[in-house]
Amino acid sequence: xxxxxxNPFIKSVENVITTMAGISMTMEKPSIKRDNRTWGEVSGIIxxxxxxxxxxxxxxxxxxxxxxxxxxxxxxxxxxxxxxxxDAVGELTNMVSxxxxxxxxxxxxxxxxxxxxxxxxxDIEIKQLSKDPIVLVPFVTETGKFVxxxxxxxx
Amino acid sequence: xxxxxxNPFIKSVENVITTMAGISMTMEKPSIKRDNRTWGEVSGIIxxxxxxxxxxxxxxxxxxxxxxxxxxxxxxxxxxxxxxxxDAVGELTNMVSxxxxxxxxxxxxxxxxxxxxxxxxxDIEIKQLSKDPIVLVPFVTETGKFVxxxxxxxx
Numbered sequence: 001x002x003x004x005x006x007n008p009f010i011k012s013v014e015n016v017i018t019t020m021a022g023i024s025m026t027m028e029k030p031s032i033k034r035d036n037r038t039w040g041e042v043s044g045i046i047x048x049x050x051x052x053x054x055x056x057x058x059x060x061x062x063x064x065x066x067x068x069x070x071x072x073x074x075x076x077x078x079x080x081x082x083x084x085x086x087d088a089v090g091e092l093t094n095m096v097s098x099x100x101x102x103x104x105x106x107x108x109x110x111x112x113x114x115x116x117x118x119x120x121x122x123d124i125e126i127k128q129l130s131k132d133p134i135v136l137v138p139f140v141t142e143t144g145k146f147v148x149x150x151x152x153x154x155x
Numbered sequence: 156x157x158x159x160x161x162n163p164f165i166k167s168v169e170n171v172i173t174t175m176a177g178i179s180m181t182m183e184k185p186s187i188k189r190d191n192r193t194w195g196e197v198s199g200i201i202x203x204x205x206x207x208x209x210x211x212x213x214x215x216x217x218x219x220x221x222x223x224x225x226x227x228x229x230x231x232x233x234x235x236x237x238x239x240x241x242d243a244v245g246e247l248t249n250m251v252s253x254x255x256x257x258x259x260x261x262x263x264x265x266x267x268x269x270x271x272x273x274x275x276x277x278d279i280e281i282k283q284l285s286k287d288p289i290v291l292v293p294f295v296t297e298t299g300k301f302v303x304x305x306x307x308x309x310x
Contacts, residue, residue: 047202047211047269055270056202090284114202114269115210115306116284125275129245151270 001135001152004107006030009057009150010137012099016092017139021072025139033134036127039147042066042081043119044093048152050111053104055152056128057097061089065144081120090116096148109154157309159262161185161290164212164305167254168294171247176227180294188289191282194302197221197236198274199248203307205266208259210307211283212252216244220299236275245271251303264309 010027017023040060048055061069067078070088078085093116101113119126128134128151137148165182172178195215203210216224222233225243233240248271256268274281283289285306292303 045200045272047204049202049204049267049269051267054267056272086282087284090282094284112204112206112209112267114204115308117200117211118282118284119274120280124279127241127245127273129242129249129271129273153270 001132001150005053005104005109005152005154006135006137006150008100008103009096009148011103012096013059013137013139013148015099016095017069020092020095021069023069023072023141025141028138028140030135030137033136033149036125038119038122038124038126039136039149040066041120041122042086042089044089045117045119046093046097047114048097048101048111049114050109051155053109053111053152053154055130055132055150057093057100058149059089059093059096059146060149061146062144065141065146068141068143086118086120090118093118109152111152160208160259160264160307160309161292161305163255163258164251164303165292166258167251168214168292168303170254171250172224175247175250176224178224178227178296180296183293183295185290185292188291188304191280193274193277193279193281194291194304195221196275196277197241197244199244200272200274201248201252202269203252203256203266204269205264206310208264208266208307208309210285210287210305212248212255212306213304214244214248214251214301215304216301217299220296220301223296223298241273241275245273248273264307266307
């Protein structure tokens with residue numbers, strides 16, 4: 001996956017989480033996803049589908065990072081991954097992919113977004129039917145860590 | 156979800172499985188999905204995204220049904236859910252949604268398909284960020300059972 005395609009997702013993660021939750025983060029070195037497992041305790045998945053680009057975007061959070069982010073978003077304290085937290089993960093997934101969609105359409109890669117799916121559980125066996133690598137971008141916040149997994153194939 | 160939208164998925168399931176695997180099936184009564192869990196041992200998920208319709212389609216198989224279907228598709232005997240079986244689940248997911256896509260575009264509902272995702276494991280907590288109900292359609296084969304879960308919202 002080209003840097004041209006991944007960078008709008010990275011910028012959108014930083015923009016959405018900072019704006020919505022008031023939480024800053026540091027990006028760690030991106031890598032290629034090597035296993036077929038969910039990284040975090042809760043993951044938001046969204047299908048990306050268009051004539052010029054097809055794939056999925058996943059945001060996968062450890063428990064401390066998502067509880068702090070959703071507490072920041074909703075202005076109350078969350079201590080477990082409940083229905084409000086999983087809904088917020090779906091909303092974040094929508095907003096992050098929406099930001100990347102806008103930036104990529106300006107570069108000529110147009111796609112629509114499917115409905116977000118939320119998975120609860122770490123180390124769930126998951127894979128994508130694509131020969132293209134999935135780029136994994138870790139982000140560290142004050143309380144925890146989350147990863148962006150992006151796979152977008154030019155058609 | 157209207158019958159107008161669900162019927163092309165049902166017809167495509169029957170057409171693809173019969174054609175690709177030589178396996179016949181009986182449809183049971185459709186219902187609305189009430190829990191937030193994967194139904195079967197292995198599930199293929201695909202995002203559907205367009206200007207007129209958005210959602211996801213899931214095919215979720217118990218172990219006996221998918222092993223017989225993939226054995227029929229690939230012409231050799233499979234006894235465990237290995238990488239070839241999960242890839243075949245992804246291909247089936249692609250083919251079934253592709254058939255429905257074609258039929259629905261003729262009715263004026265146009266969408267593109269994301270890259271299929273395959274999940275291994277029963278009773279994994281999963282939900283969709285949509286207020287629309289998910290229609291669950293069970294199919295019984297000679298060896299086992301699988302379900303179609305379709306959610307498509309008119310935009």
